Amino acid sequence: xxxxxxxxxxxxxxxxxxxxxxxxxxxxxxxxxxxxxxxxxxxxxxxxxxxxxxxxxxxxxxxxxxxxxxxxxxxxxxxxxxxxxxxxxxxxxxxxxxxxxxxxxxxxxxxxxxxxxxxxxxxxxxxxxxxxxxxxxxxxx
Numbered sequence: 302x303x304x305x306x307x308x309x310x311x312x313x314x315x316x317x318x319x320x321x322x323x324x325x326x327x328x329x330x331x332x333x334x335x336x337x338x339x340x341x342x343x344x345x346x347x348x349x350x351x352x353x354x355x356x357x358x359x360x361x362x363x364x365x366x367x368x369x370x371x372x373x374x375x376x377x378x379x380x381x382x383x384x385x386x387x388x389x390x391x392x393x394x395x396x397x398x399x400x401x402x403x404x405x406x407x408x409x410x411x412x413x414x415x416x417x418x419x420x421x422x423x424x425x426x427x428x429x430x431x432x433x434x435x436x437x438x439x440x441x442x
Contacts, residue, residue, distance in 0.1 A: 309351065309441065314343045315371035315388055316441075317381070318356055320364045321346025321429030325419040329367070334436060336389050344440050346429040351441035365416050378416075379408035 309316060317333065319326040333342055345351035347361055347368070356368050360377070369381035376384050379400065386397030400408060432440040 309343065309355075311370045312372050314341055315369060315384075316343045316345065316351075316355070317385065318345050318347050318352045318360070318368040318370070320367075321348050322426045323364070323419055324423030324426060325415075326367065327426070327430045328423065330430065333385060333389065334439070336393065340439065341388070342385075342439060344432075345442070348429055349442045365413070379405065379412040382412070383408075 317330070319330055321327070330344055333344075345355075347356060347364055352361055352368075355370060355375075360366060360368055366377040367381045367385075369376045369384045371384065371388070383397045383400050386393045386400070389397075
């Protein structure tokens, strides 16, 4: 397990590390931003400086998983998605619970299949997502 740098408080602001050039990953970030009414989430691309301090070398080199960090705990693949849904609350929390009921090995098989074909379906951008001026405080480099 990796620890978040001291300047990133994952107890009040969970952090999602994502593939900054992946169309699907960027859509997932947009989905979260649109539903995060409390503005608790923070985001950083796996290609950035923040990820270099937090993520494993495998996370950064292979870009096979979103990485969710909360309270110093790190979650990857389907577990990261479930934790994000729980954090969003409401109906999303219920969806996360339904996903959690699926055994982790099966959830992760589904996650790996989607991760393997995500660029073909959702595209790959030439650069990482740039936050809007309103979103800037939610994003780390």
